[in-house]
Amino acid sequence: MNDATANSHAKILEVAEALYARRGFAGVGMRELAEAAGLGKSSLFHHFRSKVQLYLAVVERVLARVEERVQPILTAHAPAAERLDRWIDALVDAFAEQPASARLLLRALFEEDEFDAADWPEGQAAERRLANVLDGITRLLQQGMRAGEFRAASAPHVVQTLIGATIYHFASGEIGERLLGGPLLSAEAVRARKAEMKQFLHYGLAARPASSDEGGQS
Amino acid sequence: MNDATANSHAKILEVAEALYARRGFAGVGMRELAEAAGLGKSSLFHHFRSKVQLYLAVVERVLARVEERVQPILTAHAPAAERLDRWIDALVDAFAEQPASARLLLRALFEEDEFDAADWPEGQAAERRLANVLDGITRLLQQGMRAGEFRAASAPHVVQTLIGATIYHFASGEIGERLLGGPLLSAEAVRARKAEMKQFLHYGLAARPASSDEGGQS
DNA sequence: TCTGGCTCCGACCGATCGGTCGGGCGGCAG
DNA sequence: CTGCCGCCCGACCGATCGGTCGGAGCCAGA
Numbered sequence: 001m002n003d004a005t006a007n008s009h010a011k012i013l014e015v016a017e018a019l020y021a022r023r024g025f026a027g028v029g030m031r032e033l034a035e036a037a038g039l040g041k042s043s044l045f046h047h048f049r050s051k052v053q054l055y056l057a058v059v060e061r062v063l064a065r066v067e068e069r070v071q072p073i074l075t076a077h078a079p080a081a082e083r084l085d086r087w088i089d090a091l092v093d094a095f096a097e098q099p100a101s102a103r104l105l106l107r108a109l110f111e112e113d114e115f116d117a118a119d120w121p122e123g124q125a126a127e128r129r130l131a132n133v134l135d136g137i138t139r140l141l142q143q144g145m146r147a148g149e150f151r152a153a154s155a156p157h158v159v160q161t162l163i164g165a166t167i168y169h170f171a172s173g174e175i176g177e178r179l180l181g182g183p184l185l186s187a188e189a190v191r192a193r194k195a196e197m198k199q200f201l202h203y204g205l206a207a208r209p210a211s212s213d214e215g216g217q218s
Numbered sequence: 219m220n221d222a223t224a225n226s227h228a229k230i231l232e233v234a235e236a237l238y239a240r241r242g243f244a245g246v247g248m249r250e251l252a253e254a255a256g257l258g259k260s261s262l263f264h265h266f267r268s269k270v271q272l273y274l275a276v277v278e279r280v281l282a283r284v285e286e287r288v289q290p291i292l293t294a295h296a297p298a299a300e301r302l303d304r305w306i307d308a309l310v311d312a313f314a315e316q317p318a319s320a321r322l323l324l325r326a327l328f329e330e331d332e333f334d335a336a337d338w339p340e341g342q343a344a345e346r347r348l349a350n351v352l353d354g355i356t357r358l359l360q361q362g363m364r365a366g367e368f369r370a371a372s373a374p375h376v377v378q379t380l381i382g383a384t385i386y387h388f389a390s391g392e393i394g395e396r397l398l399g400g401p402l403l404s405a406e407a408v409r410a411r412k413a414e415m416k417q418f419l420h421y422g423l424a425a426r427p428a429s430s431d432e433g434g435q436s
Numbered sequence: 437t438c439t440g441g442c443t444c445c446g447a448c449c450g451a452t453c454g455g456t457c458g459g460g461c462g463g464c465a466g
Numbered sequence: 467c468t469g470c471c472g473c474c475c476g477a478c479c480g481a482t483c484g485g486t487c488g489g490a491g492c493c494a495g496a
Contacts (some may be wrong), residue, residue: 008443024329027244030484040445042486047443051484103328109393110321111242134397156398157414163397164386165379172382175327179352179381180374196375196422203421204414226473248454258475260456265473269454 009047012037016058021104025055025111056126059108062101063129069094074136080144081206087137088162088197095170096190102170137163150205158204162197169193227265230255234276239322243273243329274344277326280319281347287312292354298362299424305355306380306415313388314408320388355381368423376422380415387411 015037019028030051034041048054069090076083095102108126137159144150169176169184176184183189233255237246248269252259266272287308291301313320326344355377362368387394387402394402401407 024242024244026242029482031482039443041484042446043444045485106324106328110324110389110391111245134393138397154410154414157410160390160394160397161383161387161414161418164390164394165383168382168386169379171328172378173328176378176382179356179378192372192375196372196379199421200379200418203417247452249452259454260476261474263455 008037008039008043012039012044012047012054013058013061016054017062017104018100020055020058021100021107024107025051059104060126060129062104062108063126063133065098065101066091066094066105067129067133070133071136074140079149080140080147081149081202083140084144084159084201084205085198087140088166088201089194091163091166092170092190092194092197095166096185096193099170099173099185102167103173106167106171144205155205158201161204162201166193166197226255226257226261230257230262230265230272231276231279234272235280235322236318238273238276239318239325242325243269277322278344278347280322280326281344281351283316283319284309284312284323285347285351288351289354292358297367298358298365299367299420301358302362302419302423303416305358306384306419307412309381309384310408310412310415313384314403314411317388317391317403320385321391324385324389362423373423376419379422380419384411384415 012033016028016033019033019036030044031041033054034044037044044054048057070087073083073086073090076086078086138156141150141155141159145152145155172184230251234246234251237251237254248262249259251272252262255262262272266275288305291304291308294301294304296304356374359368359373359377363370363373390402
């Protein structure tokens with residue numbers, strides 16, 4: 001694979017990521033995509049066997065970037081609670097730097113059955129990456145619960161909310177800014193988001209049972 | 219409009235909501251939709267002028283259901299903090315009862331430019347509903363801040379996270395259940411979610427700056 | 437200079453897209 | 467019974483869909 005090939009390949013992925021993030025898999029045609037990449041439509045099929053393969057490659061690339069940021073933290077030498085803090089930092093950073101990723105990922109998570117079972121012979125690469133990330137954070141939670149750092153009952157709940165809120169936040173675009181009354185991506189906003197997430201984390205994971213209203217009020 | 223017409227109309231909207239929620243606007247064709255509704259394709263165009271109009275009608279119906287649940291609470295006689303609690307309850311209930319709504323709404327929020335500016339002459343009904351809901355919660359926040367019930371700086375942030383996390387949660391389907399290790403929609407899960415959201419709310423809006431980790435632990 | 441292998445392209449394929457058209461059918465007012 | 471009107475349909479339209487094919491241009495090794 002020489003430079004020209006690699007360049008076209010990368011250019012296609014780049015352009016495709018932007019377009020798929022904006023209008024989704026079904027909403028973007030190969031013609032439009034080719035034109036945006038400065039190629040003929042046939043050339044796309046030289047680099048990727050089919051539209052589905054191209055889309056999966058795009059999703060996989062996004063997940064790979066996230067994984068690369070987030071996964072090394074899991075094995076660090078530190079208490080689970082601190083690793084979880086850093087994990088959140090990394091996740092927020094990853095999305096803040098490339099907000100299109102958040103949109104694409106949000107769509108992709110809900111498009112599973114947009115072409116399910118079909119073609120897609122061994123496109124599991126993307127799925128494997130997603131499973132890696134989810135399994136990683138799940139294991140981290142279990143470690144924290146075993147070590148008594150987290151409240152067992154609500155840990156998955158809290159992290160689920162955390163991930164959802166983060167992805168949603170950076171994907172929300174103008175709607176989010178309208179409610180927020182300010183920019184989503186300024187350095188300050190990113191810092192504020194990290195702080196908010198960590199507060200939520202510590203509150204949700206470490207606080208006393210606090211299950212609504214019964215509690216051991218002796 | 220006699221009964222038969224009304225029935226077809228409603229049936230179409232119902233079927234369309236389910237399909238659009240699963241595969242998005244561009245992913246569902248009028249043929250498929252007609253077949254699912256038990257009609258000929260031409261008949262769809264008798265009830266709705268175009269595909270875009272049908273889609274907007276579906277989105278508007280979803281937003282109307284949410285608005286209907288959520289809006290009356292704003293004018294109740296109660297402290298802002300309590301109204302916000304009830305607002306969250308209503309939002310969670312609305313999505314929990316019809317989880318397809320959450321998916322559709324999540325997609326719709328990010329599909330604005332899927333057909334932007336185009337056809338769509340006066341389809342603002344959906345947009346108006348959305349603006350109503352967002353303005354309503356924004357006003358409630360302002361009331362709470364003026365009354366000193368909320369911390370002014372972070373209120374919009376917190377509510378943005380709240381809405382995002384709630385929609386994401388109920389839209390997340392199997393991916394969410396995988397991370398959670400259990401069902402999303404059981405009565406217990408819904409209760410737990412409400413509790414979690416309210417905790418987050420009170421912590422985020424009312425607590426002291428709460429710089430992470432000091433705490434009274436002697 | 438010839439040759440094999442790449443990257444790329446224009447032209448073309450059958451299928452499907454959103455949308456239109458003319459008419460069939462049934463109930464209801466006259 | 468007749469005429470009209472609202473609901474529905476099959477057949478059809480041009481445009482676009484994802485994908486294929488044969489070859490043009492180019493560079494490397496002989």
